[in-house]
Amino acid sequence: MDFFGKNVFNDAVMRERLPKNTYKALHKTIDEGLPLQLEVAEVVANAMKDWAIENGATHYTHWFQPMTGFTAEKHDSFISPTHDGKVIMEFSGKELIKGEPDASSFPNGGIRSTFEARGYTAWDCTSPAFLREDAGKVILCIPTAFCSYTGEALDKKTPLLRSMETISKQALRILRLFGNTTAKRVTPTVGAEQEYFLIEKKYHQKRLDLMLTGRTLFGVLPPKGQEMEDHYFGIINERVTAFMQEVNIELWKLGVLAKTQHKEAAPGQYEIAPIFTSTNIATDHNQIVMDTLHKVANRHGLACLLHEKPFAGVNGSGKHNNWSLCTDEGVNLLEPGKTPHENAQFLTFICAVIKAVDEYAALLRASAANPGNDHRLGANEAPPAIISIFLGDELSDIIEQLKNGKPNSSKQGGELTIGVSTLPSLPKDSTDRNRTSPFAFTGNKFEFRMVPSSLSIADPNVVINTIVAEVLTQMANRLEKAKDFHGELQAILQEIAIQHSRVIFDGNGYSEDWVKEAARRGLPNLSSTAEAISALISEKTTELFKNHGVFSATELHSRYEIYLEQYSKTINIEALTMVDVAKRQILPAVMRYSTELANSINTIRTADPEADVLAQRSLLNELSPLLKELSLKTKALQDATSTAKHLHGDAYKQGIYYRDVVFKAMQELRQVADKLEVLVDYDMWPLPSYTKMLFRL
Structure with missing residues (x-):
């Protein structure tokens, strides 16, 4: 309690340091979206500078989130020269509001050329500034948006803020129809659970594949994996506990509401989860979480792996995006209440989500697409690539009732009796949870479980916000014209229940039967990033984002180009890394071991011509053809990557080639190398094994 938020220029600090009129004016901008006045920014900038300097800061940065998916920053000091050769510490409102970092080398998808490199950062006052402490140096980080000279978004934050504006506007239209005249804003909220692996740093440094790609490109499973199910929620050892404690302290100082920590399913895998906050701040916080995990791990002699599938055959990592809608009056619009069948407002918003997810399933899948996730989705450890919604018994029953007219009952959970006299009876939820569903209702929120562990949560939330806003728009347009509000609302909800219930599935999403059933229902199954990304530039998607002012056609197409390019580049880097490791580490190691075996045979036969060297010969005979x-x-892999480079002019064609040809060649090379690993002397194999990395911590 004493140090939570101590490094954040939060509301308490602003209330203390800003004049009352400035504080109120700033909150008008934050809470109601009113334009920010320069005179207000001047006062805020001075107070922010004084606070930062008092806490040891010498520099500030406009902290932004370019299309790389990471964060970016350029540091400027507060010093300004005086006529007598000294300096004073200054920070103006203009410097707070706008920066010009150039930043021409970030992905832009054709939005700007190198000779037209001007780019701007703009202060996002809805997300508080914070102090980052690194190696004794303190930097004032000011969350900002990043755009081009012509106004197009070059970052993740700008479209996220736009999507929050549009869903607030459309949700308020619905609330007004239900008689709510006091709410001023509806905010999408998110809690992003973050999964990750920890291994010894020394092993990470000995593996080129981990250093360059974040995942192991070679490696066989250890004799023991996760089949005993003894790692999940297990006791956390002292070393990892010390790491987690420091992570928590770092995050709490930055105002990140880190709440939960535990061991995950796979050996070496863990999870951290925060309390919900507004989507914009949650997105910033998740970037801070990922950065903090890496930074603190390094201090403890560890390496944090955020790749979706760092170890083949071992459970991968995701990032569960828990999304809901709340008014500025504190009402959760996805809270069903005790009798959800009677809660027309709740049913309206639930049905809006159902229709949105069904109509824009391909776009939602695209928002969670990256090369690492292609290894994970549908691998009996994560949701399949098929988008479906889990509602649970209670809501599924209400949707069925809606099909036939007005629902008239809600299933009650009752009590759960454990059967031990000293244990209390527990109130039983009216529905269970489904861990195989990619989009599951979990009480008063939807959990989008498909999001990759290394990805910014901005893209998925931009999509969720916008598609739900679109359906709310359609609803409001009809209801505002209706002479009979209740009758028209009933008709809308019934239509959605009949036309979009195909996306509702409460069964086992891992089963092959579901894949067949989903195909029968006409649900898309986009198994790879290269396929999924095409949804970004469909006519339907372009119209959606244009109508809501979230993306222009130019901005959408740029992202399509960027994501396809990133997909191809990722696989290309992995392929070239495999070639390098195979040529310079594995091949020499196998040859040395083969030579040692041959020398051993010769030495033994020289000492005793009648000696039995069948075992040595047999092993050598296994190694020789595998070596070849x-x-x-x-x-073959080297040739495949060379061919792929010639397809550079067509991003989609190149992406498909990397998926179908290069990735296949990578798998074939790995199969041979992994066969060799189990034959070569343990101490002579050049790469730290899965056993060492997963179990020696």
């Missing part, structure tokens, strides 16, 4: 095959597969 390894060389051939390495050459």
Whole structure:
């Protein structure tokens, strides 16, 4: 309590340091979206500078989130020269509001050219500034948006803020129809659970694949994996506990509401989860969480792996995006209440989500697409690539009732009796949870479980906000014209229940039967990023984002180009890394071991011509053809990457080639190398094994 938020220029600090009229004017901008006045920014900038300097800061940065998916910053000091050769510490309102970092080398998807490199950062006053402490140096970080000279968004934050504006506007239209005249804003809220792996830093430094790609490109499973199910929620050892404690302290000082920590399903895997906050701040906080995990791990001699599938055959990592809608009066619009069948406002928003997810399933899938997630989705550890909604018994029953007219009952949970006299009876939820569903209702929110662990949560939330806003728009347009509000509302909800219930599935999302059933229902199954990204530039998507002012056609197409390029580049880097490791580490190691075996045979036969060296010969005979095959597969992969480069002019064609040809060649090379790993002497194999990395911590 004493240090939570101590490094944040939060509301308490602003209330203390800003004049009352400035504080109120700033809150008008934050709470109601009113334009920010320069004179207000001047006062805020001076107070922010004084606070930062008092806490040890010498520099400030406009902290932004470019299309790389990471954060970016350029540091400027507060010093300004005086006529007598000294300096004073200054920070103006103009410097707070606008920066010009250039930043021409970030992905832009054709929005700007290098010779037209001007880019701007703009202060996002809805997300508080904070102090970051690194190696004794303190930097004032000011969350900002990043746009081009012509106004197009070059970042993740700008479209997120736009999407929050549009869903607030459309949700308020619905609330007004239900008689709410006092709410001024509806805010999408998010709690982003973050999964990650920890391994010894020394092993990470010995593996080129982990250093360059974030995942192991070679490696066989250890004799023991996660099949005993003893890691999940297990006791956390002292070393990891010390790491988690420091992570929590760092995050709490930055105002991040880190709440939960535990071991995840796979050995070496963990999770951290925060309390909900507004989507914009939650997105900033998740970036801070990922950065903090890496930074603190390094201090403890550890490496934090955020890749979706760092170890083949071992449970991968996701990022569960828990999304809801709340008014500025504190009402959760997805809270069903005790009798949800009678809660027309709740049913309206639930049905809006159902229709939105069904109509824009491909777009929602695209928002969670990256190369790492292609390894994870549908692998009996994560939701399949098919988008469906889990509602649970209670809400599924109400939707069925809606199909036939007005619902008249809600299933009650009752009590759960454990059967031990000393244990209390527990109130039983009216529905269970479904961990195989990609989009599950979990009480008063939807949990989008498909989001990759390394990805910014901005893209998924931009999509969720906008598609739900679109359906709310359609509803409001009809209801505002209706002579009989209740009759028209009943008709709308019934239509949605009949036309969009195909997306509702409460069964086992991992089963092959569901894949067949989903195909019968006409649900898309986009198994790879290269396929999924195409949804970004469909006519339907372009019209959606244009109508809501979230993306222009130019901005959408730029993202399509960027994501496809990133997909191809990622696989290309992985392929080239495999070639390098195979040529310079694995091949020499196998040859050394083969030579040692041959020398051993010769030495033994020299000492005793009658000695039985069948075991040594047998092993050598296994190694020789595999060694030849390894060389051939390495050459084949090298050739495949060379061919891929010639397809550079067509991003989609190149992406499909990397998926179908290069990735296949990578798998074939890995199969040979992994066969060799189990034959070569443990101490001579050049790469730290899965056993060492997953179990020696």
